[in-house]
Amino acid sequence: MRPIFGLRTNLVLNIHCFSNSKLQRIFITSSSPKQPINDVTLLIASDELQRCTSLTTLRKLHAKIFSYGLYHTSLWTKIAALYVSFERVDAAKFAFEFLSNPSSYLWNILIRGYATHGFFGQSLGLYREMMQKGLKPDKFTFPFALKCCAGLSDLNVGRLVHQHLVCCGCSHDVFVTAALLDMYAKCSHTEAARLVFDKMSVRDVVCWTSMISGYAHNGCNSETMVFFDLMRASGVQSNRVSILSVLLACGNLGALRKGEWLHSYVIQTGFEHDILVATAVMDMYTKCGSLELARRLFDDTPGKDVVCWSAMIASYGIHGQGRKSLDVFNDMLRAKVKPNHVTFTCILSSCSHSGLLEQGKKCFESMAKDFGISPQLNNYACMVDLLSRSGQLSEAEELIQNMPVEADASIWGSLLGACRIYGNLDLAERIADRIFELDPFHAGYHVLLSNIYAAKSRWKEVERVRRMMVRRGTNKVQGLSLIEFNNVVHKFGVRDRSHPQSNKIYDLLDELVGPMKRLGYVPLIDFVLHDIEEEAKEEALLYHSEKLAIAFGLINTPPGTPIRVTKNLRICGDCHNAIKIISRIVNRIIIVRDMYRFHHFEDGHCSCGDYW
DNA sequence: ATAGGGTTAG
Numbered sequence: 296m297r298p299i300f301g302l303r304t305n306l307v308l309n310i311h312c313f314s315n316s317k318l319q320r321i322f323i324t325s326s327s328p329k330q331p332i333n334d335v336t337l338l339i340a341s342d343e344l345q346r347c348t349s350l351t352t353l354r355k356l357h358a359k360i361f362s363y364g365l366y367h368t369s370l371w372t373k374i375a376a377l378y379v380s381f382e383r384v385d386a387a388k389f390a391f392e393f394l395s396n397p398s399s400y401l402w403n404i405l406i407r408g409y410a411t412h413g414f415f416g417q418s419l420g421l422y423r424e425m426m427q428k429g430l431k432p433d434k435f436t437f438p439f440a441l442k443c444c445a446g447l448s449d450l451n452v453g454r455l456v457h458q459h460l461v462c463c464g465c466s467h468d469v470f471v472t473a474a475l476l477d478m479y480a481k482c483s484h485t486e487a488a489r490l491v492f493d494k495m496s497v498r499d500v501v502c503w504t505s506m507i508s509g510y511a512h513n514g515c516n517s518e519t520m521v522f523f524d525l526m527r528a529s530g531v532q533s534n535r536v537s538i539l540s541v542l543l544a545c546g547n548l549g550a551l552r553k554g555e556w557l558h559s560y561v562i563q564t565g566f567e568h569d570i571l572v573a574t575a576v577m578d579m580y581t582k583c584g585s586l587e588l589a590r591r592l593f594d595d596t597p598g599k600d601v602v603c604w605s606a607m608i609a610s611y612g613i614h615g616q617g618r619k620s621l622d623v624f625n626d627m628l629r630a631k632v633k634p635n636h637v638t639f640t641c642i643l644s645s646c647s648h649s650g651l652l653e654q655g656k657k658c659f660e661s662m663a664k665d666f667g668i669s670p671q672l673n674n675y676a677c678m679v680d681l682l683s684r685s686g687q688l689s690e691a692e693e694l695i696q697n698m699p700v701e702a703d704a705s706i707w708g709s710l711l712g713a714c715r716i717y718g719n720l721d722l723a724e725r726i727a728d729r730i731f732e733l734d735p736f737h738a739g740y741h742v743l744l745s746n747i748y749a750a751k752s753r754w755k756e757v758e759r760v761r762r763m764m765v766r767r768g769t770n771k772v773q774g775l776s777l778i779e780f781n782n783v784v785h786k787f788g789v790r791d792r793s794h795p796q797s798n799k800i801y802d803l804l805d806e807l808v809g810p811m812k813r814l815g816y817v818p819l820i821d822f823v824l825h826d827i828e829e830e831a832k833e834e835a836l837l838y839h840s841e842k843l844a845i846a847f848g849l850i851n852t853p854p855g856t857p858i859r860v861t862k863n864l865r866i867c868g869d870c871h872n873a874i875k876i877i878s879r880i881v882n883r884i885i886i887v888r889d890m891y892r893f894h895h896f897e898d899g900h901c902s903c904g905d906y907w
Numbered sequence: 908a909t910a911g912g913g914t915t916a917g
Contacts, residue, residue, distance in 0.1 A: 376908085403908070435909050442910080473910040504911040536911050543913085574913040606914040640915045647916080676916040705917045712917075739917085865917090891917065 340365055344373040350381045357390070368394055372401045379408035384417075399425075403435045415443035419452065426459075434465045438474035445474075445481035453478045469495075473502045480509025485518075500531050508540035511547075517784065519544035520553065535569055542575040546582030549861030549888055550779040554579045555588075570596070574603045581610035584859045584886045584893060601632055609641040613892045615902050617649025624658075636662075636671050643677035648892055650906050652685040670698075676706045683713030684906070688722060704734035711740060715747050723747045738769040739865075776844035777861045780851050787843040790835070800846045804837055807846075811876045814899075819869040836869045841887060845874065849881055857884040865889050871907075875899050 340360050347353050357374050371390050378387035384405070391397055391405055402425045409418035422440045425432060432440070437460045444453035457475060465471045472495055479488035492498070492506045503526040510519040523541040527533060533541075538561060545554045558576050566572040573596045580589035593599070593607045604627040611619040624642055627634065639662050646655030659678050662668045670678075675698045682691035691710050695702045707730045714723035723744060730740050741764045748756040764771075776787045787794065794800065808816075820832040841862050848858035866889040878885045879899035887894045895902035 400908080407908075438909050468909090470909050475910095477911065499910095501911050506911095508911060534911090535913095539912050569913095571913040576913095578914070600913095602914045604914085609914060635914095637915045644916055673916055678916095680916060708917055 336363065337365060337367060337370070340370055341373065344370065344377065347377055350383065353377050353381065366393075368396070368398065372398065372404075375401055376404050379404055382412060384408040384412055384414065399430055399433060399436075402430060403433070403439075406436055407439045410439040410442045410446075413446065415446040418443045419447075422456075431463060432459070432465075433463070434468040434471055437463075437465050437468075437471045441471075441474040441478040445478040448482050450479075450482040450484060453482055467496075469497060469499060469502070473499075473505050476502060477505040477509065480505060480513065483513055485509055485513050485515055498529075498531070500526075500534055500537065503531055504534070504537040504540065507537055508543075511540040511544040514547065516544040516547045520548070520550075533564070535566055535572055538564075538566055538572055539575045542572075542579045546579040547861075548777055548779070548784050549583050549859055550784055551580075551583035551585060551859060552779060552782055554583045558592075570598060570600055570603060574606050577603070577610070578606050581606075581613065582888065584888060586610060586614050586616075599630070599632065601627075601635055601638060604630075604632055605634075605638040605641050608638065608645060612641055612645030612648055613888075614895070615648050615892065615904075617645045617651045617654070620645035620649075621651075621654060634666060634668070636668050636674060639668065639670070640673045640677055643674060643681060647677055647681040647684055648903070648907070650685060650904075652681060652687070655681045672700050672703070672706075675700065675702075676709065679706050680709040683709050684716065686713070686717055688713055688717065688719060692722070692726075704730050704737065704740070707733070708737075708740055708743070711743050711747075715743055715750070718747070718750060720747055720751055720753075735767055736770045738764065738771045741769055772864060774840045775863045776840035778844040778848050778859065780848070785844070785847060787840045787847070789840050790838045791840065791843060794843075794847070796847060796850065799850055800843055801838070803846045803850060804842060807877060807880065808837060810880050811873060814876050814879065816873055816876050819867075819872060836867075836873075839867060839870050841866060841870045842873060845877065845885060845887075848885075849883070855883070857886055859886045860888070862887060862889045865891060866894060866907075871901065871905075875901055 340356070340363070343356055344353075347356060353374070360370055360374070371394050375387040375390040378384070378390060387405060387408055391401060394401070402421065406418050406421050406425070409415070409421065418439060422432065422436065422443075425436070437456065440456050441453065444450075444456060456478075460466060460471055460475070472491060476488045476491040479485070479491060488506060488509050492502065495502060503522070507519055507522045507526065510516070510522060519541060523533065523537065526537065538557070542554075542557060545557055557579070561567050561572055561576055567576075573592065577589045577592050577596075580586075580592065589607070589610050593603070596603065604623065608620045608623050608627075611617070611623065620642055624634070624638070627638075639658065642658050643655055646652070646658065655678070659670065659674070662670055662674065675694070679691050679694055679702075682688075682694060688710065691713065695706060695710070707726050710726060711723055711730060714720070714726075727740070727744050730737075734740065741760055745757050745760040748754075748760065774789055778785050778787075785794065791797075792801075818833045818836050820836065841860055844860045845858055848860065852858060866887055871894065874885055874887065874894070874896050876899060878896040882898075885896040887896065892903065892907065894907070
């Protein structure tokens with residue numbers, strides 16, 4: 296064996312005399328740092344770091360390098376980078392702090408490390424520190440600083456980073472701009488994202504996808520669809536991520552025809568075997584109202600993971616088929632796929648929609664007992680909802696008070712919803728103030744309370760709540776209903792007359808109201824908040840957005856075909872009654888998706904069994 | 908060395 300220590304000129308030659316494993320052994324096993332430190336030791340250490348593939352080896356090497364007193368920037372940079380690659384950002388930070396003058400490269404590695412593991416605050420802290428030290432962030436720094444702003448939804452810091460990257464001359468880098476665009480989109484500022492997008496001279500698939508996904512996640516569903524088509528028209532090949540976003544938007548719109556086209560596109564482009572895409576297609580079918588197509592795809596998908604199984608459970612849930620959800624859950628356990636807390640959220644909400652109180656309770660108990668999953672806020676929320684809807688109001692209140700996490704407005708809101716169903720004004724009054732404290736600008740809770748008063752003919756209080764809403768300036772969301780026809784999604788608001796077929800639509804509703812009343816339809820005027828005459832209240836109800844969309848469907852679609860409508864809010868009680876009767880009069884299946892679930896109306900009945 | 912991502916209560 297030749298000596299491992301030699302002259303610099305012999306270095307390469309000497310190193311090559313050893314096999315890789317031998318090199319490693321010699322470096323690791325040499326017990327004390329008595330040998331002289333020279334270039335060779337450094338080179339060997341560096342070589343071993345290069346080949347290091349496990350955290351254990353890295354720790355040993357790190358200790359060795361430290362005990363040898365090898366305080367070279369290049370080695371410690373490698374050590375830090377390796378710790379980041381093994382997801383040990385804090386260990387990397389330790390190595391980083393050891394250096395008096397870490398390079399920008401190493402700063403970037405750490406900023407990236409914190410950002411990609413969700414430690415956004417720490418990452419931004421380092422970014423600030425880097426600038427205080429007089430180091431200039433570069434095109435590798437900004438994407439991660441922006442990712443942190445996006446992750447924190449912090450538009451103010453995001454804007455500062457934007458200014459800074461312009462000053463640093465990085466505003467033309469494609470990675471930086473894509474991250475900038477994404478930051479604005481994730482901070483719900485789609486207009487600013489669009490400005491960034493429009494200014495780009497070169498747009499790759501990632502930039503297009505950031506814009507598409509930004510639109511999709513901000514509810515700009517039509518824009519998502521348009522941009523997906525524009526991207527393909529401009530010659531950019533879509534990939535799995537852009538397809539995921541467009542499927543999300545398509546599901547939000549409830550555009551089944553377009554969705555079927557997208558499914559065939561997925562098959563054509565070879566993404567059908569991608570479990571993420573397959574799950575998204577399934578979810579799209581579910582949200583477009585076709586449980587059958589969702590189930591068929593589910594059965595045809597091999598290698599289902601926990602997300603895919605949970606999605607199928609959720610599908611049956613929002614269509615009100617709780618027992619099927621439980622069947623799928625049992626199949627999942629038989630397939631040896633481990634459920635997570637989302638799976639339980641899906642099951643519990645499914646039980647809640649179907650009124651399966653005992654089964655839901657059992658699942659909730661078994662979460663921790665049999666699966667070692669401690670319930671999270673969502674799981675408690677479902678459980679409170681299940682108890683509330685089932686009429687166990689005091690049990691629900693007790694659970695809220697005893698759960699280890701602080702209840703938010705929406706959990707109390709479930710209980711308030713149950714107060715409306717069961718006419719419990721005392722409890723409603725008792726919890727309303729707390730809800731308004733937690734979320735003072737939510738129009739829905741005010742409307743709910745007002746409806747509870749209205750049901751008891753307490754008109755003075757109805758008026759008081761109405762004034763409260765005006766005073767607080769609650770964020771009223773306009774009710775919208777969508778219906779797809781001939782590949783176009785038609786949109787209707789309350790008393791909307793902007794549609795070209797408005798006259799026909801209003802005429803049809805006016806014609807229908809007589810036969811509806813003969814079949815027992817009584818307008819539920821306590822769903823009208825305004826202080827107006829009875830007759831006007833009836834009229835206000837008749838032109839609710841969901842009724843307009845259904846009338847449009849009746850006019851334009853062939854007899855016997857189902858009508859599918861998507862509503863952005865919860866379906867109103869009067870519409871629910873009216874649509875049941877309309878389904879009988881016109882002999883059509885009418886499928887309405889509201890904010891929370893599906894209602895399949897047929898021959899005077901609804902699949903929810905009026906339990907919603 | 909870098910950006911975009913499927914299921915989740917009300």
